[in-house]
Structure formats: structure tokens, C-alpha cells
Amino acid sequence: MKILTKLKENKFLAFVILSYIATFIFKSDVGLLGLSNSIYYFKELLSIMPVVLVLTALFDLWMPKDTIVKNLGKNSGFKGTVFSFMLGSLSAGPIYAAFPIGVMLLKKGASIRNVVIILSSWAVIKVPMLVNEVKFLGPQFMVVRWILTVLSVIILASIAAKIVRDEDIVLEEEVQQKGVSINESACMGCSMCSRGYPELFEFEKKKAHVKVMDISKVDKQKLKKAINECPTHAIKYLEV
């Protein structure tokens, strides 16, 4: 299974590499432009991704769950909306830089609505960009677009929260299986667990799975390590 997922991931890579080779053969200038574009975006990603990941891990460490639930959870109301906009719009980098933060906040009890607000405002309502927008498009454009976008994001997030239910993202943690289980929606396929404990964890369709195994034979030390190392806390263990 591990080989299969590897192959599947590499298929994407192979497709991209082949596209580049074909481009270089037929239109080498386009290929060069593609590479230089990529380098540009890669630099941009490097300028923000490390710091976002460190911040995510630090928030995860120090921010108590209650605080997140209170300020960004389902009942956080208007305050939660304001906080979400602030978090999202004071950001830098493209929207995908915000994904790890969004996942962490969801894990800690932020509502889907507020996470959608954070992601959307991260993409398009950027305080650091306001000056740029005025420069290229004029102040009137900026103000009207800003107001319309904020309103749209609020409506959009509310609709999204109606369509996407918690179960679609976070499996009910209360109704837990006995033994070792994996919250598949939380698992982001980093393969930490299967590298640390390949006898227990395997990969299928980019998600970790628990191999069928006699629970008494599980090495508790290794299991504990895997649980602690999982970046999205997707591994659960309930004493049998």
C-alpha cells in the first residue's frame, strides 16, 4: 500500500516533470519562464511557510482549547467573526500557507464558519495589500471592494458551515473506538506514524490506517510516541 501511495504521488510529479520536458523541447522559452515563475513562488512560500508552521506549533502548544472555543468556537458570535477577520487579514502569503493554521484551529474547537472566514480573508482581504490596491486600482475601488468582500465572506462562511458539518472534518471524538483509531479527516498523510511504527500503521489513499493487530502486542512506548508526534493529533488510543 505504501508503494502504491508513493507511486500515486509520484504520478503527479512525473506528470509535471514530463510537461516541463515536453515544453522545453517544443517551446524552451516557455519552459524557462515556467521555471523562473516557480522559483519566484517558491521563494515567496519560503518567506512565509516556515514561520507559519512554527507559529502553528507554538499556538498549538500554548493556546488552551477553552480559549479557542470561547473566541473562535460555534458560540463565539460577533466577537469570533471579528477575531477571524483580524487573524486572516493581518496575514502574509497565499491562502495555502493558512491551511496548517486552519487545521490546528479546527482541532482545537474553532468553528467551521470562522475557519472559512480566516482562510477567505487570508486570500483576499489583506491589510498589507491595501496600499497596493489603492495604488493600482484607486481608493474608491478599494473601499467598495473591501466592504462587499467582507459581507460576502460572512455570508459565504455561514453557508459553508451549513453545508459542511463537523463530522465531515472532525470525527466525533466522544464515540471513540476502543484500542487504536485514526481520525481520517484529521490525518494529513504526513506518514510520521508509519515511519515511527510501521508494524502498526500503514498508508492507503494518503491516509494512515491501523493494521489489524492484537492490542496486547502493541508496544505502548512506540504508540505513545506516534500519538505525540502526529502533527494533527489524529491518532487516538482508548484503553481496552
Next chain:
Amino acid sequence: MDLFTIIIWIVTAIFLIFSFKKDKKSTKGAAKKALKMGKGMASGLIVTILLIGLILAYLPPDKIAQFVAEKNLMLSTFAAAIFGTITIIPAFVAFPLVGTLVDASISIVPAVAFLTTLTMVGIVTFPIERKAFGTKFALTRNVLSFVFAIIISLIMGVIL
């Protein structure tokens, strides 16, 4: 690096130092976790970025802007929104581009649609989003963002 990115780096560094002073072991754990998260996302991101680079080389957004500007209003708005969904590009690249589209076009409507889908909706980045949040979340967010991009642009066309 823009000022805000620098500020975020500084704030994070201070946060990290405080955290380290308060709890060495947990902070080390957090740093390791950050590194592992990065490793987990790295391969997907690199391939995605290479693909974005190539797509933008074939379909330079300024060419798209010119192409779109020549059509009639409804058609060009829709076309602009669709072109914007192919990939996500950062907002600071998008604004100057959209500026040229506004200058070239008969209306700002397609420009706004382009700007919004360009930064919010991404087909190429969809696999990364799905991996992080699940299919339903990623699909819902992208589709709704597309619909609202059109709504925002049409309202702006009426107001301005």
C-alpha cells in the same frame, strides 16, 4: 520580503524565545512538530508550485486579461472568473495585474471577478486543500468563493 512578513518573523522569534524559556522540552517538541508538518507538506507544495509556474508561463495572466477585456461584459466576467480559478496566486501579484485589466476593459466587473477567484479559488491547489480539510470542505469553499466572486463583481459594476 514585505514589512508584514518581517513583522511576523520577528513576532514569531520573540514568541519562540519566550516559549523556550518557559518550557524547554515542550518548545523543542513544538519545533520538531513544525519541522515534521513542513516535511509532510513539502513534496505536495513543490510539485504544485512547479505546476503553477508552468501554467502561468503558458497562460500569462496579463495575456488572459487582454483576451478577456475584448469580449462582451457577461461573457468576459465569466471567462475572467474561470481563468482565475485555475490557480491561486498571491494578492500582491494579483493587484497590479488586475489594474491592467481595468485599464484595458470596458468595465471593472471582469477585473473584480478575476481578482477574487485568482486569490481565493484554486483548482491546482485543490489537492493540498483536500488533504488538509477533507473533500467536502475544500469543494464547498471553492465553489462558494467562485459564486460570490461573481456576485461581488456584478454589484461593484452597478455601484462604481
